[in-house]
Amino acid sequence: MQDPFWIGESHRVEPSLNRVTGPNGITRLEPKVMLVLACLADHAGRMVPKHRLLHAAWPDTAVGDDVLTRAISELRHLFEDDPKQPRVIETIPKSGYRLIAPVALVAAQSNPLIVAPPLAEPPGVAVPTDGAAPSPPRRRRRLIAIASCTIGFCILTIGGFWAWRPGRTSTPQAMQVVPLTTLGGSELGASFSPDGRQIAFGWNGEPPDGGVRPWWQGDWDIYIKLVGSADMRRLTSGPGLDLAPAWSPDGREIAYVRDRHIRVVSALGGSDRQVTDFQVVLPAVWSPDGRYLAAGAASEPAAASAGRSIYLVPVEGGVPRALTQPRPRAQHQSPAFSPDGRRLAFISCGEGGGWGCDLQVLDLDSTYAAAGTPRLLTGRLDMYQSGLAWTSDGRSIVFNAADSVLQVNYLWRVAADGTRPPERIELAGANALFPSTAPAGDRLAFARLLHDEDIYRLEPGRQPRPVAQSSSFEGFPAYSPDGRRITFCSARSGDAMEVWVADADGSSPAQVTHVPGGYQGDPAWSPDGRLIAFQSWRPSEEHPHIWAVDSEGGTPRQITQGAGDQLDPTWSRDGEWIYFSWSRSDGRDIWRVRVRTGSTERVTHGGGFIARESADGRTLFYISKSMNSPLLAQPLAGGTPRVVVDCVAGTALSVNPQGIYYVPCADGPDPYADPDPPVRMLDAGTGATREAVRLERFDFQTLPSGFAVSPDGQTFLYSRLVRDEADLMLIEHFK
Helix, strand or coil: CCCCEEECCCEEEEHHHCEEEECCEEEECCHHHHHHHHHHHHCCCCEEEHHHHHHHHCCCCCCCHHHHHHHHHHHHHHHCCCCCCCCCEEEECCCEEEECCCEEEHHHHHCCCCCCCCCCCCCCCCCCCCCCCCCHHHHHHHHHHHHHHHHHHHHHHHHHHHHCCCCCCCCCCCCEEEECCCCCCCEEEEEECCCCCEEEEEECCCCHHHCCCCCCCCCCEEEEEECCCCCEEECCCCCCCEEEEEECCCCCEEEEEECCEEEEEECCCCCEEECCCCCEEEEEEECCCCCEEEEEECCCCCCCCCCCCEEEEECCCCCCEECCCCCCCCEEEEEEECCCCCEEEEEEECHHHCCCEEEEEEEECCCCCECCCCEECCCCEECCCCCEEECCCCCEEEEEEECCCCCCEEEEEEECCCCCCCEECHHHCCCEEEEEECCCCCCEEEEEEEEEEEEEEECCCCCCEEEECCCCEEEEEEECCCCCEEEEEECCCCCCEEEEEEECCCCCCEECCCCCCCEEEEEEECCCCCEEEEEEECCCCCCCEEEEEECCCCCCEECCCCCCCEEEEEECCCCCEEEEEEEECCEEEEEEEECCCCCEEECCCCCCCEEEECCCCCEEEEECCCCCEEEEEEECCCCCCEEEEEEEEEEEEEEECCEEEEEECCCCCCCCCCCCCEEEEEECCCCCEEEEEECCCCCHHHHHHCEEECCCCCCEEEEEEEEEEEEEEEEECCC
């Protein structure tokens, strides 16, 4: 089946685009997974044998049942379907699968004049399983559906002509978001051609073996495609990172950044040339006359002395000159010329050493020299990774900025003359980055990041299975002292990161904190299981602090005070103290606070990121930094710390009565070389080290997001990267 169809009333499936649109937005499926879904839909209501599904998706490849199991698991995750009580896909033990949700052609629900027959065969009509043609009744129904669609199309065409007949007043078309690219991997940095009909963009290619990788990995190259077409062509190739394409005003060339140097290539392809000898910050943009390229400097040009400012680089050769004059330690970046070339918008970060960035506009003369001082358009925002885009009328500037607490990016628009404050473009949704406008027309493109981490449970000798999953983030798991429950953090509510509890198998999840717009992380059980300590960064606070809440829910209580980030709480064995990492003016170290009184004590000197007290309460084990640090042992009675483990990867550390469980740092320069790294256990009694288990599809990028071991040492919880990619989106009729 290649025609779009509905599964139930909430999921629209488009096989030709490998996408499903549902309550949680657009999801792009792997082509093989879509083939499995389409095969099930072709035989909706009927059991489809495993061999039939394998042949449909992998016709020329010898594969095992595990690939089909994974495909079904991904579909169930998409539809939020419970295999024990299925609403969409039913497992027929040892035989196959059956799609039990209602299935209908899209036309049946999108137009009341078109009636599509059900895709499932009625009782008594056999479905061939040997590749034979469908029965005559089924062919007749398909012909009826095609005829109905044709009639409906004619009616809609005539109706549209009547609505648009001469003399009739047209109404403005509403803005709408549509996918611009839906490739495997990540697509970033869309740039429109001068006529707005084509885009150039960066793409890192399909992930190998259908796996998952961080969006910033892969072989990034520049591609070109027509808007609305699936056809595209590759413009650059090679081992470098080719990013941030920018179309020249005459449409003949495309500038891009490779390994932080600006290069220019013909839009038709061929050899390219490097135009900068200094490193730049993405992106680079053309001046309206096509004679110059502007970019923020990551390293100062040899012939300049203006620091990390915006530089104007002659395309045909010459000495770069500075357009802006940043203060010491500040960085100017992300330049954007107004359509008439008389103003330059840019982002200034770290002015005077402060945190955050702001958006400024500088007037220019006819030679692109500064004609005054920059005007501030926004207050301090987290917008370091951002592109700027002027609207075609030159009245507004579109940019992306992140929430300072949750770090979720949104698109914003601000009046270029500063007469109106920034307003959020709600239609673009969350995780929107790098806006770009078409020079001609009313189109706005942007990248939408799709990041999803879930928590998996692993027992030696068994396959890992999810215990906390959603289309958003799940992480920071921790076992209760008796091992019967877990706590974790989830962003499934949409506007905050909250603390949740559940049974050890993930069932009966319940939210225990409720802080809209806040970030609650790193929960830890008290020894009696009654309280959960966590770090909380609230929108009204400048720094995160340590709080505690009843494990059954209730009103949280703030435990720590004072300036500086206070992170990663853990309890002492007697429940009297909470250890935490405190970043102060004299450095970051491990401190502890007495729960009843709030008094604090410094425990380590010279670094401390996370800490775990030994089972006997005499020693504090800690790592000094967040990534790849030795594990140190500090006697709580006083003394010099000693190295226990040479290198622990991230924060993958658990101290249990049996010993110390940890993930060792990867050998060699590539920290992602081993997709299934070992968990080692340092025996508390013998001092010997052994391998306890291997974490399947464990990504070192997610190490700080979760690792826990049950009190008996028999089960392991860890965060798995399920999705980390970006697609390009398009807002049509942007106003």
